[in-house]
Amino acid sequence: MTNLSVLYDAPGPRAKRRNAALAVLFIVVLGLLLWVTINALNDKNQLDAEKWDPFVTDSRVWSTYLWPGLQETLKAAFLSLVIALPLGAILGIGRLSDHWWIRRPCDVVVEFFRALPVLLLMLFANEAYFQWSDVDREVRPLYAVVTALVLYNASVLAEIVRAGVKSLPSGQQDASRAIGMRKGQTMVTILLPQAVTVMLPAIVSQLVVIVKDTTLGGVMLGFGELLSNARLVSTNYSNTIAAYAVAAAIFIVLNFLLTSFASWLEKKIRRGKRNPGASVTGEPSGLEPTAPSSMTVTASAGSAA
């Protein structure tokens, strides 16, 4: 409740009464809304047992639709992250280069792909694979989704890497120079290893964005991930509301676990003994750019970006 103290003083007797009244009013409004929603659902028979039962009684819902869909989602997300990480590292380090002919092209690539919607990249990648490659029709959506997510997230990760390296105390670089290390050596043996620990929470948060973005491929390209499989469930059992609610619940649990893991990592790193004195936090946000300004880059040693 640290955020309370800026805006509110500790409540006195009158404020306490007012807060209690507000709470009651709010519960009434919330209850009313809930009642309207339940009524609306009931009117259209969406709360009938037969709409929700298949998720418990019919194992095929899980074994043929939801579980394979979740696997596809996770496959695409992890493939994208694994390919995007090294690419992003290269681009991020490139943007920190002393040579303009390395720095500028990296700037252009990163800014270009960050400015584009992922859906545009997916549509283009899909068409490109269709026209200029013999990728099988079955796996083409997966290829397109992964390609688009790699292009977009590599540029986002490049910014995370850049911010991570820049957030390190400048003494690290000075010291490595002083003992005669070359620029490349400094980067590989001194800066990157420390930056990676700092960046880990932001990278995990980015995974949430990637997981959410895979659903675009499901709807627009026919990629068989969780959302499009939930759609199949809803057509087979004619339970649109139930199917989407369950799919949403799976996504929420998955992403909530990832977000919690990210903040746990962040706390652990912040408390850790080997803390280099810096932290990078990406916004865990859906289809959201982790732009440098949206990152909280704090450096206790005073070299904040």
Place this chain on the structure above:
Amino acid sequence: MFDFLDLERYDLFGVFWTTIQLTVYSAIGSLIWGTILAGMRVSPVPIMRGFATVYVNLLRNTPLTLIIVFCSLGLNQTLGVTMFTDGDPEPTNFRLAVLGFIVYTATFVCEAIRSGINTVPVGQAEAARAIGLPFTQVLGTIVLPQAFRAVIAPLANVLIALTKNTTVAAAIGVAEASLLMKEMIENEAQTIPIALVFAFGFIILTLPMGLFLGWVANRMAVKR
């Protein structure tokens, strides 16, 4: 090379106008709803705080695509919500998409505003109370002006993300830029020039927005 630009057949400016409209309506709506949520999230009433926290965590972790598709299939086709239209699919889908964007983007607006409020040092409010300012003045003249300045940069990022996110409306058939691009690259031969035209369109939309708002945020930043 650019002979695919058959503006009679493909309403290139029209779709980008739809994208802009989607962005503007959703931005206004999510700013309002997000501010209300942020107000609840920092309020001294536990139930409001709890509601806002649960709302933000649920909606933020749901894929936007799912929300948008649900607006169409769930709200409209199953529950018969028409969003005050006469059931004509075109305006209905547009409004449903705006509703979906507002519901989703408001969570990020809420988080941006909350983090802005958190950047104001507690000492500022304490000093204001110490010199005897009432609550309204503490908020109106000390805390909010500082918080507002700190919020511009994160809100700008939310706006840029929203502009790009409006492409998701294509999933429920709103005729915005990405849907036309899908149609064009399937019909026409020049895939790369078409893609570049649409990429250019989005860069025109987002890049100046980012530069301008970044400049504003820098100018307004509270020096500490």
